[in-house]
Amino acid sequence: MNYIVLVKQVPDIKNIPNEAWDWERGTLKRGLLDNVCNELDKQAFAFALRMREQHNGQIVSLTMGPPFAEEVLRYTLSIGADAAVLLTDRKLGGADTPATAYPLSQAIKKIEKEIFNGDRNYVIVSGMQSVDGDTAQVPAQIAEALGIAQIAYATSFNFDNGNLRVSRITRRGTETVIPENYPCMVTVTEWTQPLNASFSRTRWGHLQKIYQWSAADVNADDSRVGLAGSRTNVVRIFSPRDVSRKSCVFESDLAKLVRMLKEAYASKLETVEAEEEAPKYHPPEGRKLDYKGEVWVYAEQEGGEINRASLELLGKAVDLAGQLNEKVGAVLVGKDIKGLTRELIAYGADKVYFAEHKLLENFLSVPYTKVVSELVEKYKPQMMLFSATPLGRELAPRVAYRSNSGLTADCTALDIVDFKRGEREYTGVLRQTRPALGGNIMASIITQNSAVQMSTARPGVMRAIEPDNKRKGEVLEHAAKITESDLGARIVSAEVRQLTSELKDATIIVSGGRGCKTKEGYENCIPPLAEKLGKFLGQEAMVGASRLAVEAGFIDRSHQVGQTGQTVKPKIYVAVGISGAVQHLTGMQNSDIIVAINKDPNAPIFKVADFGIIGSMEEVVPELIKALNSQGE
Numbered sequence: 001m002n003y004i005v006l007v008k009q010v011p012d013i014k015n016i017p018n019e020a021w022d023w024e025r026g027t028l029k030r031g032l033l034d035n036v037c038n039e040l041d042k043q044a045f046a047f048a049l050r051m052r053e054q055h056n057g058q059i060v061s062l063t064m065g066p067p068f069a070e071e072v073l074r075y076t077l078s079i080g081a082d083a084a085v086l087l088t089d090r091k092l093g094g095a096d097t098p099a100t101a102y103p104l105s106q107a108i109k110k111i112e113k114e115i116f117n118g119d120r121n122y123v124i125v126s127g128m129q130s131v132d133g134d135t136a137q138v139p140a141q142i143a144e145a146l147g148i149a150q151i152a153y154a155t156s157f158n159f160d161n162g163n164l165r166v167s168r169i170t171r172r173g174t175e176t177v178i179p180e181n182y183p184c185m186v187t188v189t190e191w192t193q194p195l196n197a198s199f200s201r202t203r204w205g206h207l208q209k210i211y212q213w214s215a216a217d218v219n220a221d222d223s224r225v226g227l228a229g230s231r232t233n234v235v236r237i238f239s240p241r242d243v244s245r246k247s248c249v250f251e252s253d254l255a256k257l258v259r260m261l262k263e264a265y266a267s268k269l270e271t272v273e274a275e276e277e278a279p280k281y282h283p284p285e286g287r288k289l290d291y292k293g294e295v296w297v298y299a300e301q302e303g304g305e306i307n308r309a310s311l312e313l314l315g316k317a318v319d320l321a322g323q324l325n326e327k328v329g330a331v332l333v334g335k336d337i338k339g340l341t342r343e344l345i346a347y348g349a350d351k352v353y354f355a356e357h358k359l360l361e362n363f364l365s366v367p368y369t370k371v372v373s374e375l376v377e378k379y380k381p382q383m384m385l386f387s388a389t390p391l392g393r394e395l396a397p398r399v400a401y402r403s404n405s406g407l408t409a410d411c412t413a414l415d416i417v418d419f420k421r422g423e424r425e426y427t428g429v430l431r432q433t434r435p436a437l438g439g440n441i442m443a444s445i446i447t448q449n450s451a452v453q454m455s456t457a458r459p460g461v462m463r464a465i466e467p468d469n470k471r472k473g474e475v476l477e478h479a480a481k482i483t484e485s486d487l488g489a490r491i492v493s494a495e496v497r498q499l500t501s502e503l504k505d506a507t508i509i510v511s512g513g514r515g516c517k518t519k520e521g522y523e524n525c526i527p528p529l530a531e532k533l534g535k536f537l538g539q540e541a542m543v544g545a546s547r548l549a550v551e552a553g554f555i556d557r558s559h560q561v562g563q564t565g566q567t568v569k570p571k572i573y574v575a576v577g578i579s580g581a582v583q584h585l586t587g588m589q590n591s592d593i594i595v596a597i598n599k600d601p602n603a604p605i606f607k608v609a610d611f612g613i614i615g616s617m618e619e620v621v622p623e624l625i626k627a628l629n630s631q632g633e
Contacts, residue, residue: 001164002057002122003048004111004183005081006104006139007041009065009072010132011437037072040127042194047154047186048125049080049195054159057122058082060111064092064104070210077205078197083115085211091226092215097133098401099229101141106218108146112183123164124185128153132437134582135409136187140365140397143185149488150185150365151177152394153564157186165492169564170363171390172302173557176493184489189564189583190547231406235419235431236444248596248612254620254627257611258536261572261595262631264610265537268571268592281323281416281428289428291382291453294351295321296329298372298386298395299344302363303496306340308504309387309459309567311347316414316462317385318348323416324428327351329381333371333480335361345473348465352473353379355480359487363391366488369398371480376403378478381452383430385414388456388586390564400454406447407454408432410586412461419446429453459567460504460590503544503561508534508572511544511561511588512554515577515598515617522554525621526576532628533574544568544588546578562587577617580605597621 011020011033020032048059061076063069064087073084087107095103108124116122124143129136136152143150153169166177166186197205215225223229251257283289295317300307310330317328330349332340334356341352355371376384376399386396388410400407413433419426430453432445447453503509510530516522526543534541544561545554561568563583573591578584580596580603588594589608596609599616606612613620 001051001055002116002119003052003059004108004122004124005041005045005048005059005061005076006124006126006142007045007061007063007072007076008038008127008130008132009035009063009069010038010130012036035068035071037075038127038130038132040129040188040190042127043190044125044127044188045076045079045081046194047157047188048123051123051125051157051159051164052080055162055164058116060085060115062104062107062111063087064100064107066093067212073210074205075197077208078202079195080201081205083211084208085111085213087213087218089214089216089225091222094227094230095225096230096232097135097137097397097407098141098231099225099227101138101145101401102224102229103215103218103220104138105142105145106220107213108142108183110213110218120182122183124148124183126185126187128187128189131582134436135397136393137397137400137407137409139185139187140394141401143365144369144398144401146183146185148184149179149181150187150394150398151179151489152187152365153390154186154188169390170302170494171307171564173494173496175362175491175495178490178492180487180489190581231400231404231448231450232408232445233421233448234443234445235421237441238444248606248609250612250614252613252615254613254624255631257613258624258627258631261593261611262537264593265572283324283428284418287427289324290426291429292326293380293382294327294329295324296331296381296384297349298384298392299330299332299340299352300387300389300391301332301334301337301340302391304337304340306343307387307389307459308464309389309392311464312459312462313385313387313457314344314348315464316457318465320383320414320416320430324382326382329353329379331372331375331384333360333368338475338477341473341475342469343467345471345475346467346469348471350473352475353478354475355478357480357482359482359484360480362491362494363395364487364489364491365394365398367482367486368395369402370482370486371478372399373402375478376405376452383453383455386454386456388458389567392456396454396456400452403451403454405450405452405454407456408434408445408447409456410434411455411457414455414457414462417446430455458586458590460569503542503559503566503568506542506568506570507539508537508541508574509544509561509568509570509588509591510541510574510576511546511578512549512576512617513546513578513584514548514552515579516549516554517577519552519554521617522549525617529574529576529621529625532625533572536628536631537572539571546581546584575605575609576621578605579603580607597624
């Protein structure tokens, strides 16, 4: 078995000077930044090294970037890579995700042919996402370009009689998946401590020749790479400070902080919950809109239940379609799911396109991509929205790539605009706004050179409409022609954990992280603090946890908050001993009021917090409970 590890040199997002931004083009001048290896790619490399220990073979590291990106390849050589490939060419600059995935897929084909001598018995391993783009789209789109299966959110593996078995996280638990064929793609979430290089291995790595390939060397079509091949266009980048950047108030007087928190909570209750009405778009007279067709939502379902995030997206689709005088469509895929169409109509769908098949009972990206892409090709919507859940972040990139469409990830705002850049005028297009670079910037993006405008949107950001069970709608069945050979992988076991705690509906959540140190530390601090805070404010409070706390056994996974757990939007969220990794922030940063307790004053969690307490959990939490007791008397 051989291995290709995708690595990326990324900017140090903790220190981005203003002059590093190209505000006109919406790109970074990476030569002005300190660069490091993407942390999750280090995890992926450690994953591949451990795989090689069990099933020997070559490891080739691959990256795309400017010449100085070879630094990250030297790092991989110093910790165990046998060879390294740098795909570098000025033509490749400024690429979005499909224009990145395509040349990388071409490079992988060349590695297979020239380094592996045609042997297709290999695994491509990548970090789940990079800290700069934070889209999780490139690995999925490489897999789609190569026509292979992807196993996302991998946490462990083993070889059983030479057959790879990968454990992965799902929204509802865990699964063990076996690829049916090779090559296959495995994307890794945080897994282990990356290895350190030895002096002798580092010296060896710096003496090795790195393969340098151009776009022509990998037979890449010039029209599909770089800015010219990109299907999305960044039209504006701006600091979150320009909109609603939070300024954390640090307070060591806990009695004072408790009073401030109560005042802030009361103020939020008085605020009208409805979003401010944004100006509605009105098509200009005499001008033709760039896109025509329905506004679609992928209705994510698991276990016969529609994900709440999909119902939120239907609310946004109703708004967008109304401005364009179009219908709202919902796409539903699975086994025995026709009965769910009624709920989608009640929540705003005018039409529901559904596809049922026994082989679609559980989500696998290859057959689901096939079915959804067939529907897109047949009915030609003008836009399609997916939830930025683990499933959506795996499915949407593949559907977009197959449909020759641009995709913008993790959007926090969607609206219709007219736009002009140079001589090009866009009329009635979807403006998609998202955070990037760990929340350091916001980017507004429009789709170009695409059949459909596609976006994923963060759960908890949009609002579902009130369901109307009397609404009428049209239900259209699509005959899914799926065979065993279409699956690409096989789920051999699954552990579904019941969500005994519906955190998404909680008013107050107190979450603990790795900083709790032990299960006893978690139990001694988090539930008591939640109980006292809830009593103080007259609301029921629930406990949550970071993924690392769950994996350490502090509490069961039904309490996990974050990208691979639950997305929550409580009135008050208290993060105790949670550093603020992007994956956790994704699941809670839309909370009304955020309180962070951490001994590290530079912890990222403080960037999204309203109130901050610097100190150890063991000291702060008991004193905070005392303050709540005294203020509540």
